[in-house]
Amino acid sequence: MKIIISGSLGNIGKPLTKIIIAAGHDVTVISSNVNRKAAIEDLGAHAAIGSVSDVAFLKETFTGTDAVFAMTPPNMGGSNVIRNTTDAGQAFATAINEAGVKRVVMLSSIGADLPVGNGPIAGLYNIENLYDALDDVAVTFLRAGFFYTNLYNDVPLIKGAGIIGANYPADLSMPLVHPVDIAEAAAEELQKTSIGKNIRYIISDVRKANEIAKVLGTAIGKPELPWVEFTDEQSLQGMIQAGLPEEFAGLYTEMGTGLRSGKITNDFHKSNSPVTGQVKLEAFAKEFAEKF
Template structure:
């Protein structure tokens, strides 16, 4: 099969591409950075360098392919995350329609069934709605849970305050996922026959955040590490001090 992978060599797209290449498929990897071309070729893939906001580029790249893995790259410089994410989704949908590609696996998110009130995930809701308007295209929507690597944002807090936390309680179950598990599911789905539009949720583990703090603490030599629930305002100020954009932090 000829398969298009978006997302350059990111945390999901790279292991996904390797999986597909090792399975004998012809894989084209879209990246906005020409610096990635050599690494893509070294993996056995074909680089397609361009912008996911360029419909002509996307259409040309998608044309003749058997399947597409579609994800929306992050843009922390955006002052309107929903508009950015939804806008790229519309570009994808336009290119899918124009190219005639018939099988799509879309990376979405837990909570993407909700219209508004979910921060950047609201943009993924808009992407799903745009894809739902495509006629004659079979779509598998992947909705993964909270990414494990988001805990990296707590490194400075752990270093300087000896705690880990956010604005949600430590005693409630928290569903988490590893990018490699998402890549494995995406690779599987791209190689399957399916019809219509369906949703698949992806999770690797479910723990309370108190458990998470305990596991992480023991792993880094801080066995007494505790999860602390912050107020919304405390959480906001922490994210702003960490350098995250205000629009992202407030969402």
């Protein structure tokens, strides 16, 4: 098969590329960074250097391919985040349609069933709808849990204040996922025959916030590390003070509110989707400790 992977050689793209190449497929990796070209080719893949917002580039890259892993990066520019994310998704959808691609695996998220109240995930809701409207294209919406790797953002707080937390409570159950488990699931979906539009949740573990604090704390020699629930305002101001653009800080605060209310995880829990990921919290904690 000829398979296109977007997302460059990031936490998902690199392991996914290795899996697909090892399975004997012809792989092209999209990257906006020309400096990644050599690293992509060293893995045995072709490099397509260009913007994921460029329809002409995407159409040329997609033409003649059997399957596409579509990963729309969140816009970190600080303004018009949802619109810019949606526009990139529209570029993908247009190119997929015009190039005649028949199989797509889209990286989405828990909470992508909601149009509002889910922070930056609203952009993925919009993109799911764009892909859902594609005729004669089999699409799997790979709805991922909360990335373990997002917990690295809490390192300064742990080191500076001796706490970890967010604007949701310690007893909140969090569906978590490791990028490698996403790559494994994406590889499986890309290589199998599918019809219509399907949703697959990819979750590695489901743990309460206070368990996250205890397991990470134990791994870094701080077994009493507490989970602290912040107010929405404290969460917002903390992210702004840490250097996050105000609009994005607001969206992440809204996401925390949506998690606190349970609506972001509601569809996952209602679906009774199995937890299929292999990397449990304790295994990630070892990675966390090595980088702490």
